[in-house]
Amino acid sequence: MMAVHSDVICPFCGCLCDDIEVTVEGNEIVNTRNACAVSRSKFLNHGLNRISAPTVDGEETGYDEAVEEASRIIAGARRPLVYGLSSTECGAIAKAVELAELVGGVVDNTSSVCHxxxxxxxxxxxxxxxxxxxxxxxxxxxxxxxxxxxxxxxxxxxxxxxxxxxxxxxxxxxxxxxxxxxxxxxxxxxxxxxxxxxxxxxxxxxxxxxxxxxxxxxxxxxxxxxxxxxxxxxxxxxxxxxxxxxxxxxxxxxxxxxxxxxxxxxxxxxxxxxxxxxxxxxxMRGHYNVAGANTVTTWQTGYPYAVDFARGYPRYNPGEYTSIDLLAKGEVDAAIIVASDPVSNFPAEVAKHLARIPVVTLDQKITPTTMLSKVVIPVATAGVEAEGTAYRMDGVPLRLKKVVEPHEGHVPDEEVLDAIIERVRALKEEA
Ligand code: SF4
Structure with a gap:
């Protein structure tokens, strides 16, 4: 069966163009209109190089087992870092901030290395x-x-x-x-x-x-x-x-x-x-929801990025609580990366620290960061396989559409983070 979705928001750069037409046959995107070359390629190939199943230490495992391992890593860390968030929707960003607060960690987004x-x-x-x-x-x-x-x-x-x-x-x-x-x-x-x-x-x-x-x-x-x-x-x-x-x-x-x-x-x-x-x-914001990452983090903590909850309340200090600085000093002992690939983007010496500590990554595709992660949980793509809200580069919020069903067992970032929060809370009560 063929379906044409109109006025789709493109979730591939900070312009968030809202006039994309996406044609779906069965559960496959077969055509786009109005999309630029980048957008068209990303919509048509969104199923390529996908992570098929959750992994722990490179071995395929079940979703519940991956969430359990991720929760144990984050709950047991003394200085956990929650990073990324600029290529996911606002509900997931809110959950990431909640998780950082729960474990007394640092939440930072990619604006610490761009704007x-x-x-x-x-x-x-x-x-x-x-x-x-x-x-x-x-x-x-x-x-x-x-x-x-x-x-x-x-x-x-x-x-x-x-x-x-x-x-x-x-x-x-x-x-x-x-x-x-x-x-x-x-x-x-x-x-x-x-x-x-x-x-x-x-x-x-x-x-x-x-x-x-x-x-x-x-x-x-x-x-x-x-x-x-x-x-x-x-x-x-x-x-x-x-x-x-x-x-x-x-x-x-x-x-x-x-x-x-x-x-x-x-x-x-x-x-x-x-x-x-x-x-x-x-x-000119690059990642499609980096403005949303700043906005949501500010609603919840008062600060847009580089927020530390180690004392139980939010403190803000770019240069000290920004991911690159924390990793360069070797302070972080566990990290959860959401919708980002810091191993490709951070300086090599900083990325090396990520290879020394347990890393949990939520992503759709195989990246250098997923390759060194202890736990990898594949997720549904916001704006293609899941709804959500994103903020355009000028701060205008727009509603992302779902145009195809996600791969079986893949749920949105928000749902995975919610499951981790629930389990971390239980582990902390047991301790
Ligand atoms: S990638 Fe950017 S410019 Fe291209 S269609 Fe999507 S939002 Fe618009």
Whole structure:
């Protein structure tokens, strides 16, 4: 039997495109419409390389036995870490926080290695936020700073920021001026009207120079950060003259020298511009629900990531309770990883510590992290085989759809975490 699911949310990047059409024959996805190349490939191949059954020490076992072993590991640890969470839905994130609190552990998500500096800066200086819908309808100046959506968020420019015709942007691409600020000429830079080539690690200087120019100051050198004075003055003039401008910034800004101070400076520039016109900024979040991981963790603990429950109440200290720092110091003696692959992404020396301690991983596919895990529990894919809620990069919550049934015996992350919590609670009462 053939079924066509419309208005499906794509759970494969922070754009969370909500217009995907998915055709299912039997229980197999056979076609998609409106999906980008990444999304189409992920929907069509979601059944490939799946973990077929739970394992303990590499041996296949039953679901109950895997939950039991996982619970014993986490309940018996002195310094457990709960990590990942950016590629699962909000119900699972809430359960992960609950588990960390129950065992007095640390809960952290992948923003500690991507937009953590953004969060630190915005906590200090605030932010002028907007939605992608408002950008589509109003923005006539779009600046991509250290971000490359043409290769990382494939439909961003087409659907939200560059091409679409909106209420007050009826000319679409023709009515918008696009600027790319980057250290090299990316594909986004090639489609932009202006490419600002900046020296590596010099973003802070250029942001401050732009801010000073917008305020009416004069630059006394011929160039700043490798950008000629005339180009800085022209860009500042264009920014002040926009009806509505937006800065979409990525890891090129958050992970280069200056880190959270770069974002602080970007917020300062945008604040300065708001004396002249309407200007906003939005981080380009990568994992589809990393914004949800920050939001849910903040509801429950008051803090967005790097939260330690060792004293029975939440404490927040990025740089101390962030996963890489805890693992580098060898503090963690057990870890539960949900929907993430830190062994592929963390520095090798840090990932090595994961090989020394018992690791429990909840994932759909085989990854380097599942390969070194003591316990692996396969789960249903949120947004494909399970419903849930996710937060788009601009903070708008959207409801994920279930379009096919999961493999037999595979349940969502939330259900697995709930079972572990129940068993850990019982083990603690017995002790
Ligand atoms: S741009 Fe992102 S959310 Fe949109 S279809 Fe592609 S992968 Fe999915």
């Amino acid at each position: 953590g500096p953004t969060i630190l800066a915005l906590q200090q200086v605030g932010e002028s936020k907007t939605t992608l819908g408002e950008v589509k309808n109003r923005a006539d100046l779009v600046i991509f700073w250290g971000s490359n959506p043409t290769e990382a968020h494939l439909r961003h420019v087409i659907r939200y920021s560059g091409m679409p015709k909106g209420l007050y942007t009826p000319e679409g691409r023709k009515g918008r001026y696009i600027v790319a600020v980057d250290v090299r000429e990316t594909r986004t830079a090639r489609l932009a009207d202006q490419f600002v080539k900046i020296e590596p690690n010099a973003d802070l200087e250029l942001l401050q120079a732009l801010r000073a120019t917008v305020r009416g100051g004069k630059i006394s050198t011929d160039e700043v950060a490798g950008v000629p004075r005339s180009q800085i003055e022209e860009l500042a003039r264009r920014m002040k003259g926009a009806k509505m401008g937006i800065v979409f910034f990525g890891l090129g800004l958050t992970q280069s020298d200056g880190r959270h101070m770069n974002i602080d400076a970007a917020v300062g520039l945008v604040a300065e511009l708001n004396h002249h016109t309407k200007f906003l900024l939005t981080p």
